[in-house]
Amino acid sequence: MTYIARPKLHHPTLVRNKVGYTRRDYEGKISTLCAGCGHDSISAAIVQACWELDIEPHRVAKLSGIGCSSKTPDYFLGASHGFNTVHGRMPSVLTGANLANRDLLYLGVSGDGDSASIGLGQFAHAMRRGVRMVYIVENNGVYGLTKGQFSATADRGSKSKKGVVNADSPVDLIGMALQLGATYVARGFSGDKTQLVPLIEGAIGHGGAAFIDVISPCVAFNNHAGSTRSYDYVREHNDAVSRIDFIDLADEIKAEPSAGEVISLPQPDGTRMRLRKLHADYDPTDRIGAMNHVQAYQAQGEILTGLLYVDPEATDLHHGLNTVARPLNALTEADLCPGAAALTKLNGSLR
Amino acid sequence: MKRLEAVNDFVVKFANVNGSGSASANELFAKSILRMGVPVSPRNIFPSNIQGLPTWYEVRVSERGWLGRRGGIDMMVAMNPQTWDQDVAEIEPGGYLFYDSTRPMPASAFRNDIAVIGMPVTAICNATYDDSRQRQLFKNIMVLGALSVLLDVDASVIESLFGEQYRGKERLLESNVRALHAGCSFARDHLKPPQAPEVGLRVKAADKVGDRIFIEGNAATALGCVYGGATVCAWYPITPSSSVAEAFDKYCRKFRVDADTGEHKFAIVQAEDEIASIGIITGAGWNGARAFTCTSGPGISLMTEFIGLAYFAEIPLTIVDVQRGGPSTGMPTRTQQADLLASAYASHGDTKHVLLLPQDPAECFEHAAAALDLADRLQTPVFVMSDLDIGMNQRLCAPLAWDDARRYDRGKVMSAAELEAGKDFGRYKDVDGDGIPWRTLPGTHPSLGAYFTRGTTRDAYARYSESGKDYTYNVERLLRKFETAAALVPQPILRAASRKTRLGTIYFGSTSPAMDEALEALAAADIHLDALRLRAFPFPDAVRDFIDAHDQVFVVEQNRDAQMRTLLVNELDVDPAKLTRVLHFDGTPITARFIAGAITKHVHALAVEPRRERIA
Ligand SMILES: Cc1ncc(C[n+]2csc(CCOP(=O)(O)OP(=O)(O)O)c2C)c(N)n1
Numbered sequence: 001m002t003y004i005a006r007p008k009l010h011h012p013t014l015v016r017n018k019v020g021y022t023r024r025d026y027e028g029k030i031s032t033l034c035a036g037c038g039h040d041s042i043s044a045a046i047v048q049a050c051w052e053l054d055i056e057p058h059r060v061a062k063l064s065g066i067g068c069s070s071k072t073p074d075y076f077l078g079a080s081h082g083f084n085t086v087h088g089r090m091p092s093v094l095t096g097a098n099l100a101n102r103d104l105l106y107l108g109v110s111g112d113g114d115s116a117s118i119g120l121g122q123f124a125h126a127m128r129r130g131v132r133m134v135y136i137v138e139n140n141g142v143y144g145l146t147k148g149q150f151s152a153t154a155d156r157g158s159k160s161k162k163g164v165v166n167a168d169s170p171v172d173l174i175g176m177a178l179q180l181g182a183t184y185v186a187r188g189f190s191g192d193k194t195q196l197v198p199l200i201e202g203a204i205g206h207g208g209a210a211f212i213d214v215i216s217p218c219v220a221f222n223n224h225a226g227s228t229r230s231y232d233y234v235r236e237h238n239d240a241v242s243r244i245d246f247i248d249l250a251d252e253i254k255a256e257p258s259a260g261e262v263i264s265l266p267q268p269d270g271t272r273m274r275l276r277k278l279h280a281d282y283d284p285t286d287r288i289g290a291m292n293h294v295q296a297y298q299a300q301g302e303i304l305t306g307l308l309y310v311d312p313e314a315t316d317l318h319h320g321l322n323t324v325a326r327p328l329n330a331l332t333e334a335d336l337c338p339g340a341a342a343l344t345k346l347n348g349s350l351r
Numbered sequence: 352m353k354r355l356e357a358v359n360d361f362v363v364k365f366a367n368v369n370g371s372g373s374a375s376a377n378e379l380f381a382k383s384i385l386r387m388g389v390p391v392s393p394r395n396i397f398p399s400n401i402q403g404l405p406t407w408y409e410v411r412v413s414e415r416g417w418l419g420r421r422g423g424i425d426m427m428v429a430m431n432p433q434t435w436d437q438d439v440a441e442i443e444p445g446g447y448l449f450y451d452s453t454r455p456m457p458a459s460a461f462r463n464d465i466a467v468i469g470m471p472v473t474a475i476c477n478a479t480y481d482d483s484r485q486r487q488l489f490k491n492i493m494v495l496g497a498l499s500v501l502l503d504v505d506a507s508v509i510e511s512l513f514g515e516q517y518r519g520k521e522r523l524l525e526s527n528v529r530a531l532h533a534g535c536s537f538a539r540d541h542l543k544p545p546q547a548p549e550v551g552l553r554v555k556a557a558d559k560v561g562d563r564i565f566i567e568g569n570a571a572t573a574l575g576c577v578y579g580g581a582t583v584c585a586w587y588p589i590t591p592s593s594s595v596a597e598a599f600d601k602y603c604r605k606f607r608v609d610a611d612t613g614e615h616k617f618a619i620v621q622a623e624d625e626i627a628s629i630g631i632i633t634g635a636g637w638n639g640a641r642a643f644t645c646t647s648g649p650g651i652s653l654m655t656e657f658i659g660l661a662y663f664a665e666i667p668l669t670i671v672d673v674q675r676g677g678p679s680t681g682m683p684t685r686t687q688q689a690d691l692l693a694s695a696y697a698s699h700g701d702t703k704h705v706l707l708l709p710q711d712p713a714e715c716f717e718h719a720a721a722a723l724d725l726a727d728r729l730q731t732p733v734f735v736m737s738d739l740d741i742g743m744n745q746r747l748c749a750p751l752a753w754d755d756a757r758r759y760d761r762g763k764v765m766s767a768a769e770l771e772a773g774k775d776f777g778r779y780k781d782v783d784g785d786g787i788p789w790r791t792l793p794g795t796h797p798s799l800g801a802y803f804t805r806g807t808t809r810d811a812y813a814r815y816s817e818s819g820k821d822y823t824y825n826v827e828r829l830l831r832k833f834e835t836a837a838a839l840v841p842q843p844i845l846r847a848a849s850r851k852t853r854l855g856t857i858y859f860g861s862t863s864p865a866m867d868e869a870l871e872a873l874a875a876a877d878i879h880l881d882a883l884r885l886r887a888f889p890f891p892d893a894v895r896d897f898i899d900a901h902d903q904v905f906v907v908e909q910n911r912d913a914q915m916r917t918l919l920v921n922e923l924d925v926d927p928a929k930l931t932r933v934l935h936f937d938g939t940p941i942t943a944r945f946i947a948g949a950i951t952k953h954v955h956a957l958a959v960e961p962r963r964e965r966i967a
Pocket residue numbers: 066067068069070087110111112113114115138140142143144145146151
């Protein structure tokens with residue numbers, strides 16, 4: 001448990017964003033996760049990203065499956081509606097919610113067990129359909145909530161806390177997302193907030209299915225030597241391909257610019273995203289190239305992070321279904337019911 | 352041998368090969384008789400196959416208006432050599448066999464108690480058409496022409512049906528009419544006495560159809576969803592339910608496309624499986640859109656975890672279950688009412704769900720629209736329990752009706768203004784005493800009314816809880832809500848016997864037309880029963896009152912295990928001895944003959960026992 005009591009009253013010096021909220025307004029209930037759990041850092045990054053992007057908390061719907069990771073939506077954005085669904089099935093519930101009201105921002109939070117084991121099918125099909133959402137997998141290589149069994153993303157050869165060596169090949173969610181049509185694919189590390197926050201911000205601004213795999217060490221069951229998801233291991237093997245410098249050109253610079261070529265990509269809301277390439281030979285708008293690059297590094301045991309692929313012109317499921325601009329849940333009898341006269345005519349054709 | 356003779360009261364069955372194009376000709380046959388003012392009820396008996404396996408189309412002609420399956424065949428139109436023996440065996444003594452005599456059959460292939468009419472259809476078609484597709488298609492039309500002559504069906508009615516079907520396609524129209532005429536004239540010249548036996552079955556124009564319409568239950572269900580305001584449909588293909596989603600798509604494209612922009616006021620997703628289907632409608636229902644899925648037994652099995660979540664987290668959604676023969680893949684193209692228990696108590700833990708039980712397409716329409724209202728009102732899953740017999744056959748029924756003054760019941764959704772005005776919002780709090788709490792939709796208010804939805808226990812204000820008190824408050828409230836439901840669902844319909852009786856019968860769904868007919872036959876044999884047609888679960892008080900008012904109640908249903916009887920015993924605590932099982936479960940639609948026979952046998956058995964006075 002993280003027993004840090006938070007003061008109820010807002011500190012007067014807390015800065016308000018453009019829509020009048022302080023960072024505190026984006027927080028949620030006190031986390032009940034283990035102290036040091038990577039998932040809590042991701043929650044903090046989500047809070048930061050939503051505050052920085054001036055998102056009104058109640059315009060976000062946060063959905064999750066079941067697991068320690070899936071509990072976290074209760075611990076951020078307390079003024080948003082949340083839905084803790086069933087194990088592995090967040091993608092379908094999010095898809096339906098999105099169909100009902102295209103005007104909200106959909107944030108899906110899941111675990112590696114939730115998305116790569118029981119929910120692999122739903123993960124895949126949500127990507128295929130291009131549901132507009134930010135889909136975050138808090139990837140720790142184990143089932144935290146059921147106490148440390150290997151999950152389907154655990155690397156072959158990695159060692160469990162009890163000393164068991166995993167013999168199965170890992171499910172590569174990044175590779176799958178790229179192959180299945182996700183239009184924003186990134187990997188982050190819960191221990192690197194400077195990298196993670198812009199990745200989430202980029203995903204929020206994206207016009208289609210955005211997937212972020214966040215390596216998020218489980219301090220209780222998967223942070224030992226021999227694990228490939230421990231803080232130490234990830235720090236040692238983390239290789240960033242790109243860094244998002246800033247999302248909104250008009251605004252302040254959030255990170256110290258580092259070396260590398262900068263490219264500027266349009267966002268659906270008219271702003272531009274500036275991306276600093278850290279691997280010179282890398283083009284993050286080339287899907288096939290991204291797949292090859294990721295695979296090549298993975299084969300060497302390196303964990304590539306950063307924005308791996310983005311299609312700035314991505315469209316979403318509503319586009320494919322050609323649905324009206326007004327949310328479906330706001331349509332009334334006048335929009336939906338053809339009326340008695342049409343039925344009389346129809347009856348006439350059925351005789 | 353005495354030949355069967357009947358006017359407007361007989362059964363014709365067509366034995367065909369699946370995929371041979373017989374379906375539309377068969378439908379024309381049924382529809383032409385309807386157009387003559389004589390009620391018909393056709394039934395498709397089809398294989399789980401796309402091409403090549405046997406398929407049948409059974410048409411009951413009944414001026415009296417009996418729409419249930421009768422049983423027994425008066426005339427067999429045997430066009431499928433594969434099923435010859437079984438088809439010939441099924442003909443009633445004195446009945447008729449019409450067959451393609453292109454290839455001679457040995458005498459042993461026939462029976463001597465039936466009349467045989469052979470028409471060399473294949474030979475005629477081969478001589479008339481060069482194209483193999485035309486040969487096949489027009490064969491069916493020629494048979495139709497010949498039958499119209501033999502049974503006195505007005506060929507001009509068939510021609511006008513062609514006219515409607517091929518409006519604007521003059522060449523097709525003309526060639527069909529020509530084939531029809533060829534069949535007619537062949538029959539007049541070669542299939543009438545003395546060359547062939549006289550057929551004693553006749554259609555005579557009447558005025559018994561009225562303003563009724565002829566529609567498949569699944570199409571009516573889809574229309575009910577359109578009229579009832581469903582905007583999200585997620586589904587996974589499965590017989591016999593797929594045509595609900597397909598018809599919903601068709602009617603939405605007709606009625607729900609924005610005239611100016613061409614944009615859709617609906618969203619249909621063919622999901623990757625039934626778990627995703629129900630997940631999608633759970634999300635949509637949570638977010639305030641009216642949503643439904645359609646499926647059959649195997650899909651219900653897959654959906655059960657989500658059904659429990661929607662029940663416990665109180666999410667409105669509608670599930671259309673077009674039932675088929677189970678368990679497992681069972682009899683995928685045959686009918687049953689065997690998903691009652693699996694649906695009523697779907698999911699782990701203590702759960703109970705609302706089931707609506709339509710009897711025909713008109714009620715499919717009404718119940719589908721009602722289900723969407725009830726789901727919103729009760730914030731819970733609502734099932735529409737149709738079946739293959741209703742869903743996939745065209746059935747004569749009352750015209751579909753809609754009152755333009757009707758408003759959707761969106762249930763207890765708290766608005767931003769109400770929150771702003773300081774109305775207390777406890778998501779799981781019973782403030783009105785009916786067990787139904789208030790809900791808010793995501794995005795309603797910047798600072799009020801947000802809550803966390805979960806399948807885990809929570810208190811009345813939706814806060815996570817592990818307290819037994821919070822848990823019991825919730826699940827007892829859910830029971831109260833279920834009691835509320837009993838008064839809101841479609842109420843049962845009582846049909847009293849013509850005289851006072853201590854015997855009753857309870858039935859529901861597609862059993863209805865067979866029961867109507869059985870009750871009349873039983874009354875003619877001096878067995879009088881009050882009949883109660885259930886239209887929903889939970890059972891309103893009228894159901895218990897009905898059972899209490901009778902000494903013996905026959906519960907008639909189409910499954911092996913008397914599932915409705917189990918529900919009655921379980922939910923109403925009635926004496927099981929009072930409820931006699933009458934069960935039909937071979938996959939064919941139940942018949943009046945079966946019901947009357949079974950009840951007669953029971954009544955006679957009862958009459959010899961000491962309980963005689965009680966049932967007199
Ligand atoms: C149908 C079903 N099966 C099993 C479980 C038990 N269960 C709860 S969480 C979990 C694994 C969660 O792992 P992951 O998604 O990686 O989340 P983490 O706890 O590691 O963050 C399992 C197996 C369940 N809730 N539902």
